[in-house]
Amino acid sequence: MSPAMSLQSVKARAEDDHCKSVYQKGVKHLCDSGITKVPNKYVLPISDRALLKDGLELNQNNINVHNSSTIQLPVIDFAQLQGPNRSQVLKSLAKACQEYGFFQVINHEIPDNVIKNMIEVAKQFFELPFEERAKLMSNELGTPVRYGTSFNQNIDGVFCWRDFLKLMCNPDVLHLWPSSPMDFRKEVLSYSKKTKQLFMMVMEAVLESLRLDVTSKNAPDDSILDEFEDGSQMMVINCYPACPEPDLTLGMPPHSDYGFLTLLLQDEVKGLQIQHEGNWFTVDPLPNSFVVNVGDHLEIFSNGRYKSVLHRVLVNSSKSRISVASLHSLPVQSIVRPWAELVDEANPRKYKDTDFASFLQYITSCEPKRPMYRPVAGPTFNYGTSLNLCNNELIRDTQGTVVARAYGRSPFLSIALVELDGLETGYAAWNPET
Numbered sequence: 001m002s003p004a005m006s007l008q009s010v011k012a013r014a015e016d017d018h019c020k021s022v023y024q025k026g027v028k029h030l031c032d033s034g035i036t037k038v039p040n041k042y043v044l045p046i047s048d049r050a051l052l053k054d055g056l057e058l059n060q061n062n063i064n065v066h067n068s069s070t071i072q073l074p075v076i077d078f079a080q081l082q083g084p085n086r087s088q089v090l091k092s093l094a095k096a097c098q099e100y101g102f103f104q105v106i107n108h109e110i111p112d113n114v115i116k117n118m119i120e121v122a123k124q125f126f127e128l129p130f131e132e133r134a135k136l137m138s139n140e141l142g143t144p145v146r147y148g149t150s151f152n153q154n155i156d157g158v159f160c161w162r163d164f165l166k167l168m169c170n171p172d173v174l175h176l177w178p179s180s181p182m183d184f185r186k187e188v189l190s191y192s193k194k195t196k197q198l199f200m201m202v203m204e205a206v207l208e209s210l211r212l213d214v215t216s217k218n219a220p221d222d223s224i225l226d227e228f229e230d231g232s233q234m235m236v237i238n239c240y241p242a243c244p245e246p247d248l249t250l251g252m253p254p255h256s257d258y259g260f261l262t263l264l265l266q267d268e269v270k271g272l273q274i275q276h277e278g279n280w281f282t283v284d285p286l287p288n289s290f291v292v293n294v295g296d297h298l299e300i301f302s303n304g305r306y307k308s309v310l311h312r313v314l315v316n317s318s319k320s321r322i323s324v325a326s327l328h329s330l331p332v333q334s335i336v337r338p339w340a341e342l343v344d345e346a347n348p349r350k351y352k353d354t355d356f357a358s359f360l361q362y363i364t365s366c367e368p369k370r371p372m373y374r375p376v377a378g379p380t381f382n383y384g385t386s387l388n389l390c391n392n393e394l395i396r397d398t399q400g401t402v403v404a405r406a407y408g409r410s411p412f413l414s415i416a417l418v419e420l421d422g423l424e425t426g427y428a429a430w431n432p433e434t
């Protein structure tokens, strides 16, 4: 190599490193530096984009359609659920979980000021000086309080237009929550307690709804509800800054959530899209409602009756957006398995046991070392990592030999399944039989 060449490559590498470290600081920091174009790091391949420049978008068959229709999610009236119409509401709930995997809860009894203050302190948090936020950055996925960017900034090839603060909500880690802005801890704690209560009530109804058309010979078992009492709760506070070229990127790539249920609060800016009957729809929630969705653990627990649904987030050029996702599941050490009441000869078990702790351990320990498999055929493969694999996608090694098949649709499930059939079985936890 000539001296000039090597100098050039050293320079290029230095530039590259500089950019990498800028992107690791997040999109809020990037936007505050006054950019007017989306850097390449955030530009998705055309096939993965949601919006085309002229307001058109691609549908599932890559056919241009006008900007997505909005969807009115099924409405679950929490007040009705507590009254004489409960059985009617339970039927609507079962239908919503089966047909959409999403619903919106109205009359949920969480006071307006708790919601307003939650959004307010979330906004204030992202307005803190970068140095203050950066204290909470960590590459360790299991850290109880973690500030970060993109979907998984350790491995994403293309970054998404999102910064986040993830807060575990178990009492022993509350002292690690940010102490500024003022009132942050107080308001987030009050919000997390209210969402936990709401989760418990909705989860109880979901269990009841699962039993509606089951004539199980197994004894009814409600002990699971007690487990949820001590279950895990993770609050994900998302910030999607206004983006100069929103058609090139996404706030969040298609994914499903890992837990039982996610309760989502959004500010007044729309952006959430869900996949329904093969197409993407923008969610247009009723004012003061909570959007609730089925997560991977509920899919496993319900033995596939309720499916976790892919969703993603669009960004826009004029308004920054805040959302707060509260993800609920069993305690991290608990095994998630199909509910005994739903499994019998006619309905055989479809999923293997899994637990959140070993999932976390797996991605923390193996992810950076894992070889990068790229499928050579099949549906879109996002972000150049083994995340976001599509169902039944074949994974091939660099020689083109099939090494595995992806069953999951989400990072949680697909990671679990990329190793298969005697191949490295790091975490073969989720295994639908179809």
Ligand SMILES: O=C(O)CCC(=O)C(=O)O
Pocket: 236, 238, 252, 257, 264, 266, 271, 272, 311, 313, 322, 323, 324, 325
């Ligand atoms: O911001 C949103 O609307 C959705 C956020 C989300 O899907 C998540 O945090 O898992």
Ligand SMILES: [Fe+2]
Pocket: 255, 256, 257, 311, 325
């Ligand atoms: Fe999500």
